[in-house]
Amino acid sequence: MKITLFEQAPYRYLPADFEQHHRSACDTPYFSLVSREGVYSSMRDCMDELMFAARCGFDGIGITEHGQSSYDMMPNPDLFASALAYSTESEGLDVAIIPMGRSLGKSREPLRVAEEYAMIDVLSGGRLVAGFPVGLAYDANVNNGVPPIQTRPRFDENLELVLRAWRDPEPFTWNGKYSQYPQVNIWPRPLQQPGPRPWITGVGNPRTMQLTLERDYGFNYVSWFGAKLTGKRIFDRFWEIADQVGVPRNPYRMGFVQTIAVAETDERAEQDYAAHLEYAFRKGIGSIPREGMMLPGGIDIRGVQALLKDPGDFGLYERMRTATFRELVDAGVVIVGSPSTVREQIGEFCTEYGIGNLHCMLGFGSLLRDLAMKNIQLFAEEVAPYLRRLWDGSGHEHHWWPERLGGVPRRTTDDPYRPAREEANVR
Amino acid sequence: MTMLDNTPQISQEAVDLWGGRLTMRVNVAGAGAPLLYLHPAGGLAWDPFLSQLATRYTVYAPELPGTSAGDPYAIHAVDELSDLVLVYEELVRRLGLERPVLVGQSFGGMLAAELAALYPGITEKLVLLDPLGLWREDAPIANPIAAAPHELPGMLFHDPAGAAARAFLEPPADPEVAAAATAAMVWALGCAGKFLWPVFDRGLRNRGHRITAATLIVWGEQDTLIPAAYAAEFQALIPDSQVVLVPECGHIPQVEQLEHTSAAVAEFLSARGAT
Numbered sequence: 001m002k003i004t005l006f007e008q009a010p011y012r013y014l015p016a017d018f019e020q021h022h023r024s025a026c027d028t029p030y031f032s033l034v035s036r037e038g039v040y041s042s043m044r045d046c047m048d049e050l051m052f053a054a055r056c057g058f059d060g061i062g063i064t065e066h067g068q069s070s071y072d073m074m075p076n077p078d079l080f081a082s083a084l085a086y087s088t089e090s091e092g093l094d095v096a097i098i099p100m101g102r103s104l105g106k107s108r109e110p111l112r113v114a115e116e117y118a119m120i121d122v123l124s125g126g127r128l129v130a131g132f133p134v135g136l137a138y139d140a141n142v143n144n145g146v147p148p149i150q151t152r153p154r155f156d157e158n159l160e161l162v163l164r165a166w167r168d169p170e171p172f173t174w175n176g177k178y179s180q181y182p183q184v185n186i187w188p189r190p191l192q193q194p195g196p197r198p199w200i201t202g203v204g205n206p207r208t209m210q211l212t213l214e215r216d217y218g219f220n221y222v223s224w225f226g227a228k229l230t231g232k233r234i235f236d237r238f239w240e241i242a243d244q245v246g247v248p249r250n251p252y253r254m255g256f257v258q259t260i261a262v263a264e265t266d267e268r269a270e271q272d273y274a275a276h277l278e279y280a281f282r283k284g285i286g287s288i289p290r291e292g293m294m295l296p297g298g299i300d301i302r303g304v305q306a307l308l309k310d311p312g313d314f315g316l317y318e319r320m321r322t323a324t325f326r327e328l329v330d331a332g333v334v335i336v337g338s339p340s341t342v343r344e345q346i347g348e349f350c351t352e353y354g355i356g357n358l359h360c361m362l363g364f365g366s367l368l369r370d371l372a373m374k375n376i377q378l379f380a381e382e383v384a385p386y387l388r389r390l391w392d393g394s395g396h397e398h399h400w401w402p403e404r405l406g407g408v409p410r411r412t413t414d415d416p417y418r419p420a421r422e423e424a425n426v427r
Numbered sequence: 428m429t430m431l432d433n434t435p436q437i438s439q440e441a442v443d444l445w446g447g448r449l450t451m452r453v454n455v456a457g458a459g460a461p462l463l464y465l466h467p468a469g470g471l472a473w474d475p476f477l478s479q480l481a482t483r484y485t486v487y488a489p490e491l492p493g494t495s496a497g498d499p500y501a502i503h504a505v506d507e508l509s510d511l512v513l514v515y516e517e518l519v520r521r522l523g524l525e526r527p528v529l530v531g532q533s534f535g536g537m538l539a540a541e542l543a544a545l546y547p548g549i550t551e552k553l554v555l556l557d558p559l560g561l562w563r564e565d566a567p568i569a570n571p572i573a574a575a576p577h578e579l580p581g582m583l584f585h586d587p588a589g590a591a592a593r594a595f596l597e598p599p600a601d602p603e604v605a606a607a608a609t610a611a612m613v614w615a616l617g618c619a620g621k622f623l624w625p626v627f628d629r630g631l632r633n634r635g636h637r638i639t640a641a642t643l644i645v646w647g648e649q650d651t652l653i654p655a656a657y658a659a660e661f662q663a664l665i666p667d668s669q670v671v672l673v674p675e676c677g678h679i680p681q682v683e684q685l686e687h688t689s690a691a692v693a694e695f696l697s698a699r700g701a702t
Binding site for chain 2 (some may be wrong): 094141142145146147148149150177289290291294296297298299300301304305308
């Protein structure tokens with residue numbers, strides 16, 4: 001199993017009563033809440049924690065894109081990723097660089113995404129794992145002005161452009177609905193050819209799952225809503241669609257983001273982390289109003305009907321703004337405890353649901369540097385070794401991981417990528 | 428409910444256009460000269476205002492592509508606002524309407540103004556009810572598409588607790604029907620959003636001077652979605668135009684102050700020698 005550190009870059013010093021005074025974490029006023037020292041250390045410590053994880057032997061380090069938000073100050077993850085690519089390369093650390101990543105439903109400059117990822121792959125010597133989320137409503141539609149009904153078709157078109165830009169040998173003209181380029185011929189191209197295998201991020205939309213399976217991409221599930229509530233629904237759905245599509249249940253095509261906190265004992269873990277976890281979820285995802293997650297037009301009408309009928313994919317979301325530590329634990333939003341508690345719970349979960357890439361969120365919310373480092377180190381030394389061999393002997397190979405890091409990429413150029421544009425946001 | 432008793436017989440016509448890529452559904456009622464009504468972003472709701480118009484006119488109320496039941500993906504056949512205006516112009520010709528009175532509410536008001544600006548000969552009488560289409564830095568328009576559901580009543584009505592507002596906002600009793608109606612409204616907002624997002628200014632200010640029709644601009648004085656200051660803005664833009672401000676009224680004058688609005692519209696249409 002591949003084990004990575006995934007972090008966001010939250011502002012770590014918001015006042016305790018933030019939720020009482022602010023509607024949302026994605027229209028938060030800046031100057032009245034932020035100090036120069038606070039923003040510098042929030043960013044610097046996040047970067048240091050990612051580098052520390054690389055030195056501790058994690059298989060990858062990852063971040064993602066969220067603009068204009070206090071819970072993740074990451075308007076372009078490629079800035080972080082490029083710094084990490086060079087730093088790890090210069091220290092000789094064989095670790096995957098994982099922007100999880102650049103949102104293609106949001107991007108109005110998709111060619112720049114192709115160029116940035118190609119640069120990171122070159123800088124890192126071929127260690128890029130390339131993620132492409134569709135994009136959250138507040139980010140794609142509000143922060144970047146994309147009409148919600150265009151988010152999905154724009155994602156489809158942009159992904160097609162990125163993949164062609166990476167691999168087409170001759171310059172070509174791109175006449176898209178959302179962007180037009182007289183010439184596409186980017187320099188440099190990714191070292192990994194015909195391009196790193198894409199990873200798509202999803203929260204349960206069956207259409208997204210089907211797309212990743214049909215096109216042989218990786219799939220990252222982000223478990224903010226509580227994996228004990230949503231996991232069975234989501235993972236069962238994914239593997240059932242895999243059966244329908246007719247691809248093997250290879251765990252390496254599945255990635256799972258989980259918030260985890262480890263200390264010497266269960267009691268100590270609660271003492272160390274409970275307040276920081278409450279901060280992370282109340283002032284983070286709990287402070288993204290529903291209309292920040294989805295806007296009219298962004299979800300197909302059938303999807304809206306399905307959500308109204310059964311909002312189960314959203315787990316604890318509606319209560320997240322006031323969630324207690326105990327509720328977060330009970331819903332599986334977080335896994336907290338001694339090394340043995342944590343490895344047992346995660347091992348069971350990953351085995352049951354066929355997860356071959358575990359993205360551990362070990363820094364979160366207001367957690368300060370020293371505790372984050374402790375969490376990372378304990379996980380690396382006391383938990384990871386017990387999980388790493390989970391799928392050894394399963395007969396599956398990792399086709400979605402860089403070759404330089406032991407992956408076995410399929411060198412296919414006959415990408416079956418042909419989006420049906422007019423039906424592009426049919427769920 | 429007594430007003431609903433006056434609802435006329437409404438028939439539906441399916442009109443093929445846009446090179447065979449679209450079938451638009453048009454609700455037709457009443458008798459007399461033609462009147463084309465363009466609905467707001469939330470979709471078409473046949474209301475007493477339309478019923479009253481149908482006593483004097485043949486009212487044609489088309490449904491925005493994508494908002495007709497059973498045909499949600501029709502929206503994908505139209506990409507740009509300019510194409511949408513062409514679709515409606517084609518519709519007028521396919522229906523064989525000769526200079527219909529043009530009435531539009533909110534998003535429909537913006538569409539009606541665009542249609543009258545691009546095709547000045549299409550109508551001689553234009554009625555705009557709290558239309559979208561212009562933008563003032565000092566009076567930003569609220570975004571109902573991005574609003575939380577609980578914010579909508581206050582955006583749409585001066586008195587959300589009043590009888591007219593409650594009747595308008597009351598969800599259907601059957602939960603299944605209510606869920607379907609909610610999904611349909613959410614999708615309708617998404618379809619209209621395609622031609623509005625992200626800032627509700629698609630350049631009408633550059634084109635509005637081309638409108639030659641006599642124009643009535645009706646505005647709810649307490650409209651919090653599009654402040655009534657925009658009424659004067661439209662009046663300044665459209666050469667032959669006049670304004671009626673409706674007191675005690677929010678964004679939907681024909682619902683919140685039906686009598687006042689109907690009377691103002693009727694007076695305007697008859698004073699101009701309604702056919």
